[in-house]
Amino acid sequence: MRVLALAVAGGVGCVGNAGGSATMVPPMMAPPLALDPRPDEFTYPMLPGAAEPLVPPTAEAPGPAPTTARRLRRLSNVELVNVVNDLVGRPLVLVSAFLPDPRANGFDNNATVLGFSGSRFDEVAALAEQVASVVTSAEELPRLAPCAAADSLVACARRFITGFGVRAWGRPLADDELARLEAVFRAGADGDSYTAGIRMTVEALVQSPHFLYRTELGPGVPVAGALRVTLTSHEIASQVAFLVAGSRPDLELLAAARAGRLRDAEERGRQVRRMLTLPAARARLRGFLKAWLGLDHIKQVSKDLLYYPEATPELLAAMDRETDTFVDHVLAQDSGVLGELFLADYTFPGKELKSVYGDDLRGTSGDFVKVALDSTRRRGILSSPAFLASHAALEATSPVQRGLLVRSRMFCQEVSPPPPGTVTDPPRASDMLITTREKYRRHADDPVCRACHQLMDPIGFGFEEFDAIGRRRLHEYGTVVDGSGELKLTDVDGAFRGPAELALRLVQSRMFWDCVASQLFRFGEGRAPGGTDAGEIGAVGAALEPGTRRLEDAVVAYVQRPNFVRRLAADAPAEVAP
């Protein structure tokens, strides 16, 4: 990130159970049933227990140094839930109330920030019990861990562990892992029951770090002096699967990994294009876009009900659903043309939003169906109530927040923080019956404030014709609102009026598209880009070709980079910024 503006010193005051006691499961002759609602899904395949052979570091292909170090990534809450649901084949209502994941730059998958804690261990233990009780329930056990009367219990358990383990950990289990899990099963089956043994193995699989983290380590331990490692085939499969679907690899990816095909960039691209048609991928990419644009907490946004009595939970929920519907529409159209996200002259408002849009709609708003917008007033996501309400204060708009969001998330430029001791909250609306723009006048008049605020406020002023819940407004306290904004220090500098005109400028900006690539890279890598990542980000950005700018192309370009499958053998220095 480029840091703009000088750090300024001094100057205070810019405006400031388990499944019963059954011991034997009735014989099961039929193969397991398909149980996952997702169309590509499958039952647990019988895969060999042996892990893939180690690739000696000497077999390393030459090429540019990787930019990410070998590491572990704790699954985010969202990812963990996806993996569990895929594993049991249906969405569970989890007993565990995981505390929220910390976010970095909007994303909840930052590898540095995601750590472990005592309370998380408790939640995971409860989750493991829940998954185990589902697997060992009377309905599921015959399907997931069948055991014919003629079979030995241990043989049945081994078969279960092998198949279930692949899904749980996203890779075949090594022989010693199988042996240890078999010992866990015996400890449960001896003196208790087959069911108890299966329950314990499920608990062990779910509580294992191999379930709770994903590895980007390559095979074994790097030999002394090694500079880089190539990820194992199954690690590559996980990389693809978590990026695109937010979960562990599906059957096709596992098969490709087992065949060693994922070291081939073309195959990775093919897998991504296949997976992007799945609902799970739609949800994942929607999540990426919403986190990037700061839209994923709209339902938790609170407004001062004195000024915005309309801001009910129902209204906020309608904003969220409109956003989801619109984003899904864009992603489904022609593989996700990103320009459409910003330029669309239509939206999908629910009837709750009718009063917010007023006469900006060129049609009747139904129940989240497509309606044309007056495109001189509103276009795309920047004009959406969700965006405008998310990036505003409790009782008023916030030109600073809106400007900073555009500056940092759309141009990837960081603005220096205010000097220590600055009260950074603006005066309340009730303080002065003057327009919001006037309230921020000191930011322009005081040179100390201006140094940084000239980079934010003038952009935010361009949104002033929209209030803190996204309604268009012409007056504030009897004064006509001035909705003119200005971009500076970009490659599309100049005056604009309203988010629709801003959007038209943004899509012309190379800096903006490079920033989109940078955000995708950040989401994929789970870390802040550094100086050595410019080449990688450039390659992703290059795939966002003018005329199309398809998200799918960028994702494919990203997974096809050699960097995607390789890691530095040594620890990375601690990040400067997440």
Next chain:
Amino acid sequence: MTQVRPPSRRRLLESAGAVPLLFPFLRRARAAEAPAREPRLVLFMQTNGTSTKQFFPDATFKSSAILDPLLSDQALRTRTTVIHGLHNRQGGAGNGHDVGFPGLFSGYRSIGSFNEPWGGGPSLDQQLKRQLPLTEVFPTLNCGVLATSAPVWKQHRASFSYVAARQPVPTEANVYKLYAMFFPTSTSGGSSGDSVMAAKRRLLQKRTVLDFVAGDLRGLRARVGALDRAKLDVHEGALREFEKRLGATVAEGAPAQCRSARVPASGLDLAVEDNIPQLARLMSDFVALALACGQTRMVTYAMGNGGERWWYRWLGLNENAHEDIAHRDFGDNQAITAKVVKIGRWHAEQVAYLARALDAFPEGDGSVLDGSLLVWGNEVATGTHAMENIPIVTIGGAAGRLKTIGRLVADGAQPYHRLGATLLNLMGVRTAGFGEEPACGNLSGVDIA
């Protein structure tokens, strides 16, 4: 910081004994003769600053507008120390709330961007957890009252306990869940013969599963770099704590209340701000019980998220205390300051309530309060983000180690790091510094044994 006090004779005795394989798995009884025990620590965090003029008492230590709930009670006043003159001038990422909330009890500057500043290093409780030989089933308890009408997506302000830079320990605000975790018998009425056998078997099965998980953690640890090793160490530490808790019951010599603990039936909505007064009482009762029963040694207690936006309707106020009150308290508007005083007094009442709850448990010649140190801090000094004269109050004697009690300490301006250094020394970790200031020394004007 280096040296650790030798473990007490009692602890040596405890650690020498094997865990008896009987159900219920009784933890070894604490020695009845009650030798000098290791002090307990509670770090209580208020946010949004105070009115420093109305907070600090004069040298007579008789009263102050805000501290009256403590100073007007002789039993508490004689065990209270008010520390004047601490400053936090180190800066860091974000604004005063972001600097002070994770900084005060860690000694590290916040790091990251203005919008997402994180704590820059481990907090006092986590530093101690690593350095002290702790036997409690929950060495640290990280709790708080976080109900709010303005949901916080600034998650960097939801906890002031950090394992390491950028790795906050979540704040548990669900007091009902805490009872169930800390006092497993609090959710049921005891066990009959049959279920005793089943429970014993289940316990052994759980231990087997944990052994497997520990094996995986070890195997993975051997393959990762230093940064990930540190994370897996935290994970394994959590496993060990969980394991220790399995089947653990309250110690033999512990107060009777420990065995009769029950999950409160109130069923309050944890997200409703108007429930805060009741939630704070419940949490303080729980904290006192957990400490007195030897279930935990160190507590972080967040009274709200950093820069909290409570409306204090229970005090007859109805304004956003962050923007409408704290930020406007420049000291020149009596009406505003009166509201800050009102809020400050309410916090003093909460601290006094917790102190009395600790004092209600006798221990040795005194009470659990005497064997503890309750520290009440604030992320900033004033609502306008001043960082001079950060209001600090301690109550309790830290098991006789804190000699300066019952008075105001005003020994000139001092860096806030000295508070952390002093607390580390009081807790038994010999150190000359704290956080980013390895040689700041102890608080001037405070005597410790």
